[in-house]
Amino acid sequence: MARIPRMILKKIDQLTYVWVRGGVRIWVRRGVRVWPRGGVVRPRSRPRARVLRTSRYAAGAALTAGLLAACGGSSDVGSSSSSTAARGGGTTLALVGYSTPKKAYEALTSQFAQTTAGRGVSFAESFGASGAQSRAVASGQAADVVAFSTTPDITRLVKSGIVPGGWDANPEKGISSDSVVVLVVRAGNPKHITGWDDLVKPGVDVITPNPSTSGSARWNILAGYGAELKEGKSPAQALAYLKTLLTKNVSVQDASASAALQTFTGGKGDVLLDYESDALAAQKAGDAIQLVYPKQTILIETPIGVTAKSAHRTQAQAFVDWQWSTAGQTTWAEQGYRPVDPSVRKQFASKFPTPPQLFTIEFLGGWSAVTKSMFAPSTGKVTKIEQQAGVPTAS
């Protein structure tokens, strides 16, 4: 194609133009000069600056605008916070908890506010994956009361002096409430899940969180491991069971138990491994799910403590102590958590079935031994399995 003409004077119709060549006006149509009569038109010059200079400025402006707008890209998926309204000049306690007991703590804090010790006390709450929350407090997040899912999450803070060593020096050993690991299935149990062995069958999609961040995930994995041991398998066979479960049957590993519940209720997966308390709450809220109590499962003991640097230690300790009173334990039970107080436990015995082969963390050797052998970064047995499964782990 010939080069572009320098100046178009007028456009006659779609294909006929009048332009200037050597001071003379020429009519051109489709590359042929129609007046004055002649041959093919061959312009020589080439307009260069106008289009391209403008485009360069425009591109630069668009780039700047784009860069400024592109800054709005990040968002935080970690924890959710809320605070109750402060009643005229009262104290505010910062409560840092694991991901699932948000509704339970709403009930507990409102009940506590009606007692003499709790008058004028309000709470600023933050809930998220237990491991992540514990590390956040260790890095400096303000907390007066810490309520985690596993004991190592609190002992991590004892090591750095944030929680005083005597947090578990009471009859309840610092445990506010109990729960068990249950298998949550869709209403009607379409895949006929009855126990731990059904989870490793081909075609069964299991949802459980990531044990590097979530306390619930650790309870789930230990429940499965201990269940295999209770059935008479050797530790090596139990580990092989975990490997099949985590590499072949688990499809998504979210950061926390509440995120895993959301994934499950959103339609993904056939079985969810979760706290009984969380599953009961979801059922009460109307989700179409069903709880399957396996024959063997672990007793989940969730610890609670007051931080040493808390500015309101007396009120914080009063809140924690109140949770062990009859009123506190009854509120826990009403919310779906197994009470640690024996008399309240008897009262609510019908609500919480006892699995025939219930075991505790002591059956597996206690938390320090288990954390070191199973969940240690890079060397833990479960950590290695998770790395084989391609899941991000602590390293």
Place this chain on the structure above:
Amino acid sequence: MGLATLYLSVIVLIPLAAVVVKAVSSGTGTLWSSIDNTLALRALAITVVASLIVAAIGAVAGTLVAWVLVRDSFPGKRIVNALIDLPFALPTIVAGLTLIALYGPGSPVGVHLAYTRAAVVLALLFVTLPFVVRSVQPVLIELDREVEQAAASLGASNATTFRRIILPALRPAIFSGAALAFARSIGEFGSLALIAGKVQIASLVIYADIESGSEQSAAALSVVLMAVALLVLLILRRIGLRGGR
């Protein structure tokens, strides 16, 4: 000049330097080992490939959308023009939520792509749509129509006009838009957090590392990601600007 340098340093350069310092804080040996493992390398590969695909598709689709918005007129054009900016205005986690609702197990259109790589590409296309469109639009508006008309007067077909006149003029804008789309995709987090599932994405791996306490490997992966992004950005800009001369 001094003010610009100060602003740039405080807002951009010093935080980036802090990440690099954190990455090498435990020695370069640990830095190398935290990158040279299957998970990190796979995550980087998937992220870079997905971002390149998104930049390529976005360049074509974005130019098309910009062309339609500038050259055509249809009822509702103003609304569509405003809608292009919606992915900018929407918090990315909301984008992730809508994509899960659309492509997840409960999909109303029966498309079940969630937790796959296709879903990742779709999510990235959604959030990077405005970049190429808004880069190309002003250039298209400013383009001298007479040049195209002159080409037509000399016997060029539509395709030739587009190929020889319009496309070279748009080339810097398309490449800068594609570069922005690439940069955004490589660092995208919120919209992928819900929909990625087991697909390894670099930003999600970095987040999981931070949450599980291995901040040094998170910083190491971040430094590699920044280096890759910078490299591709520079290359794309060179190609784009070179064609413009």
